[in-house]
Amino acid sequence: MDELFAKAPIKQVYFKLSLPVVLGMITTMIYNLADTMFVAKTGDTNLVAGITIGAPLFTFLIAVADIFGLGGSSVISRLFGEKNYELSKRISSFCLYGGMITGLFLTVILLIFEHPILTVLGAKAATYSDAADFYRALSIGAVFIILSLIPQNLIRTERLAVEAMIATMTGTILAIILDPIFLFVLKWGATGVGIANILGYVVTDLILVIMILQKARFITLDPKLIKINAESIKEVVAIGIPGSITNFAQSFGMALLNSSLAIYGADKVAAMGITQKIYGIVILVIVGFAFGAQPLLGYNYGAQNWRRLRDILRFDILVQVVYAVIVGGLLIVFARPVTALFMNQPDIVSAGSYMLLATIVTTPVVGIVLVYTTVFQSVGNAWGAFIMAIARQGVIYFVVLELMKMTLGYHGIVWSQAISDILTCVIGFFIYEKALDLKDKIGSEKIKSK
Structure with missing residues (x-):
């Protein structure tokens, strides 16, 4: 581990850790698109609406998993840099079993309060049955969804990124195969969609458990090590909660955007939906x-290897900006034909290509924002991570959207995210400069070496 994280060429270790995460996320995106297509093919509008109503439960469970997964991996990667392997084992055990206990607790709560929760989510008489079927399947499988995400984050701190990717992709591919079987062959409706999802997560969990038992040295399933002190719990939660808030902020931002566009017609909302699909990829x-780079950042911060940390951050930003400029540039040039692939109607193509331009133009800035976010999470800067979590699609976006909507109307709504991206990046830069102060640390390092 020391050889790879502390000494190997930065390009080599960066892509070794990051590419498996990228591939795993793309596989998940493919499943989401396939799942949407399969459900839509049934032609049952109540089924489509019911599953849409139940979908926020996924967001909630992923947010819970992030508390233990992102928070735990942040603390563990720094402990690895400090060579504190015993506490690393204890924190990994706490996060894994903490997630499991939380998942079981949530299953009980979600089933008890099913009706009021589904009512709040928007279930009506026509859609309640399908929404409830999907909701119950996810509620019963809550522990499997949560546990599929926690060990993925933890084992990447031990450079087992490929193993995490294999587990994710295997479970996702199984869900893609089972979805149409349960829907069209067995006619299980919303329950079938939910079960297909859960079985995919169960397989992912089993593979991750095998990987931990066979390959991990310091990430452990030993229940005897679950007990940790209050300070360690606070560290995990302080970083994990901002990570989970990010998921809620994305849903909040999307809801604000759709409600603001609604007064301009269904075609504008549809166009933004297409834009968000493209942008999401x-x-x-x-x-x-x-x-993917987060364990590398945390390790070198814990090891106080300031010069290498600075070089990793520079390379991370370079990769993000170059990728964003190339892909974003191509999408801006081919905005109309790309939008037309989804819905080839003149009004929607025109609105969608305009929205895509406004959304894509600040993609390089978003890349830098995410680097700042992962830096704050990796080094244990809870306030920095929290501010970034609530800023881009939360507080700042809300303020910018309201001001732009009042002054520029439709065009203000379309360009609000771009303005929010830039402002969030500026805030992130100032927090980064003040919190890390790498220039002084590297300077002190040089003085000591003399």
Whole structure:
């Protein structure tokens, strides 16, 4: 581990850790698109609506998993840099069993309060049955969804990124295969879609458990090591909660955007939906690179290897910007034909290509924002991570959207995310400069070496 994280060429270790994360995320995106297509092919609008209503439960469970997964991996990667392997084992055990206990607890709560929760999510008389079927399957399988994400994050700190990718892709491919069987052959409806999802996660969990038992040295399933002190729990939660808030902020931002566009007609909302699908694929790769590098950042911060940390950050930003400029540039040039692939109607193509331009133009800035976010998570800067979590698609986006909507109307709504991206990047830069202060640390390092 020391050889790879502390000494190997930065390009080599960066892509070794990041590319498997990128591929795993792309596989998940393919499943989401396939799942949407399979459900839509049934022609049952109540089924489509019911599954859409239940979908936020996924977001919630992923957010819970992030508390233990992102928080735990952040602390463990720094402990690896400090050579504190005993505490690393304890934190990994706490996160794994903490996630399991939380998942079981949530299953009980979700089933008890099914009706009020589904009502809040928007279930009506016509859609309640399908929404409830999907909701119950996810609720019963909550522990499997949560546990599929926690060990993925933890084992990447031990450079087992490929193993995490294999587990994710295997479970996702199984779900893609089972989805149409349960829907069209067995006629299980929303319950079938939910079960296909859960079985995919069960397989992912089993593979991850095998990987931990066979390959991990410091990530452990030993329940005897679950007990850790209050300070360690606080560290995990302080970084994990901002990571989970990010998921809620994305849903919040999307809801704000759709409600703001609704007054301009269904075609504008549809066009933005297409834009977000395209943009989501681009962003997934950026997220994959950013979070794939997180264990590397945390390790070198814990080891106080300031010069290598600086070089990793520079390379991370370079990769993000180059990727965003190339892919974003191509999408801007071919915005109309790309939009037409989804829905070839003149009004929607025109609106969608305009929205895509406004969304894609700041993609390089988003890449830098994600680097700042992962840096704050990796080094244990809880406040920095929290501010970034609530900024881009939360507080700042809300303020910018309202101001732009009042002053520029439709065009203001379309360009609000771009303005929010830039402002969030500026805030991230100032926090980064103040929190890390790498120039002084590297300077002190040089003085000591003399």
